[in-house]
Amino acid sequence: MKVKNTNQRRDFIKTSAVLTGGAMLSPFSLPGAYAAGEDAIKIAVIGCGGRGTGAVFQAFETGHNIKLVAMADAFKDRLDQSYERIFKKYGKDKVVVPEEMKFVGFDGYKHAMKEADVVIIATPPGFRPDHFEEAVKQEKQIFMEKPVATDAVGIRRVLAAAEIAKAKKLNVVVGLQRHYQDNYIQTIERIHNGAIGDIIGGQVFWNDGGVWVRERQPGQTEMEYQMRNWYYFNWLCGDHITEQHVHNIDVANWVKNGYPVKAEGTGGRTVRRGKDHGEIFDHHVVLFTYEDGTVIHSECRHFPGATNRVDESFQGTSGKAYMNAGHVGRLSDYKGNSLYDHDGKGNANPYQVEHDLLFAAIVKGEYKFADAENAAKSTMSSILGRYATYSGKVVTWDEAINSNINLMPETLAWDATPKVVPNEDGYYAFAVPGQTNVV
Numbered sequence: 001m002k003v004k005n006t007n008q009r010r011d012f013i014k015t016s017a018v019l020t021g022g023a024m025l026s027p028f029s030l031p032g033a034y035a036a037g038e039d040a041i042k043i044a045v046i047g048c049g050g051r052g053t054g055a056v057f058q059a060f061e062t063g064h065n066i067k068l069v070a071m072a073d074a075f076k077d078r079l080d081q082s083y084e085r086i087f088k089k090y091g092k093d094k095v096v097v098p099e100e101m102k103f104v105g106f107d108g109y110k111h112a113m114k115e116a117d118v119v120i121i122a123t124p125p126g127f128r129p130d131h132f133e134e135a136v137k138q139e140k141q142i143f144m145e146k147p148v149a150t151d152a153v154g155i156r157r158v159l160a161a162a163e164i165a166k167a168k169k170l171n172v173v174v175g176l177q178r179h180y181q182d183n184y185i186q187t188i189e190r191i192h193n194g195a196i197g198d199i200i201g202g203q204v205f206w207n208d209g210g211v212w213v214r215e216r217q218p219g220q221t222e223m224e225y226q227m228r229n230w231y232y233f234n235w236l237c238g239d240h241i242t243e244q245h246v247h248n249i250d251v252a253n254w255v256k257n258g259y260p261v262k263a264e265g266t267g268g269r270t271v272r273r274g275k276d277h278g279e280i281f282d283h284h285v286v287l288f289t290y291e292d293g294t295v296i297h298s299e300c301r302h303f304p305g306a307t308n309r310v311d312e313s314f315q316g317t318s319g320k321a322y323m324n325a326g327h328v329g330r331l332s333d334y335k336g337n338s339l340y341d342h343d344g345k346g347n348a349n350p351y352q353v354e355h356d357l358l359f360a361a362i363v364k365g366e367y368k369f370a371d372a373e374n375a376a377k378s379t380m381s382s383i384l385g386r387y388a389t390y391s392g393k394v395v396t397w398d399e400a401i402n403s404n405i406n407l408m409p410e411t412l413a414w415d416a417t418p419k420v421v422p423n424e425d426g427y428y429a430f431a432v433p434g435q436t437n438v439v
């Protein structure tokens with residue numbers, strides 16, 4: 001069955017409003033929540049890199065009685081490093097993970113989840129459909145990092161699991177943390193209330209110098225190399241338009257109360273072209289068109305030494321808006337008069353706020369958060385942008401969401417072969433606009 005584009009966030013917004021109003025269940029009656037009479041909420045972390053480790057820190061910093069009881073990662077060294085960091089900071093009272101509860105390999109996540117009330121999913125994005133589906137199947141409360149997939153096949157799986165999670169009243173918070181940041185909440189609420197009229201244009205940016213590179217090591221299989229250097233392979237990362245720029249594209253969707261109906265753009269590999277840079281582009285420039293004809297300019301690049309910019313601007317019929325992650329939120333008219341300037345209050349770390357609110361709801365037995373649907377559609381918006389830049393063509397939402405091109409390997413094993421492999425000179429093929437098929 002093909003997926004239709006409803007295009008609007010209205011149903012999502014209405015659902016979220018009901019949930020944030022505090023749909024109260026009896027204490028500890030949530031599926032997967034810890035049983036009444038027990039002292040601690042048990043958590044498991046799936047994916048033990050920096051983000052997974054940081055999310056465990058944030059869970060502990062909520063102030064609730066929480067114990068880490070299981071960990072899973074594809075790599076033993078990553079799991080061990082994470083365990084050492086967490087144990088050093090929080091000790092044996094909070095970190096109760098014996099060796100038999102440390103699961104290494106591709107299916108360890110299934111076993112780690114069984115031990116927990118709350119699951120933290122922080123693996124590379126390509127694995128998230130598998131891990132989210134399993135967490136929902138096991139009826140766990142969930143924190144999941146963004147983006148939630150790397151292709152349309154994965155997005156459709158996340159959307160289906162999101163519906164099941166809602167039916168089961170499983171809280172799901174996704175790490176699009178601007179939704180938990182006061183300057184964004186306050187500024188966008190005013191936009192939706194008409195402070196600058198109807199939104200007719202906008203610009204969203206994630207321009208910086210790029211991220212780490214992990215060089216190939218002697219003896220690595222191709223699967224291990226790609227997973228170690230996961231940022232540079234689309235089945236794992238989705239390209240940086242999806243892995244990073246999804247934040248800004250999501251803000252555009254939030255402001256517009258909808259999702260783009262089509263995209264066109266350009267991109268390529270200008271400065272990042274080495275063997276260690278896999279297949280992804282180092283820049284994307286996209287025009288996203290929304291249902292009412294509004295066009296949002298989207299730009300992301302990894303150019304070392306160039307000007308950095310990570311923010312969002314929008315133009316309305318009677319004024320303009322500017323926001324960034326540095327807690328700025330500003331509205332003004334076209335004569336320069338201030339309509340709103342975020343006062344600096346409520347400047348809590350949004351990464352921490354996500355966990356504060358999730359665990360507060362769990363402790364109270366409340367069902368309040370259903371982030372997965374919007375996260376999937378905003379992730380799909382970024383994938384739509386990638387499809388446009390890779391193909392060099394105008395791509396519609398309906399074409400994109402119904403694409404059956406599956407980036408995931410047929411088999412997940414250390415000796416299995418990913419779908420993209422290097423040529424005899426060690427270089428990977430990458431998209432060529434005008435030639436590459438994306439849908």
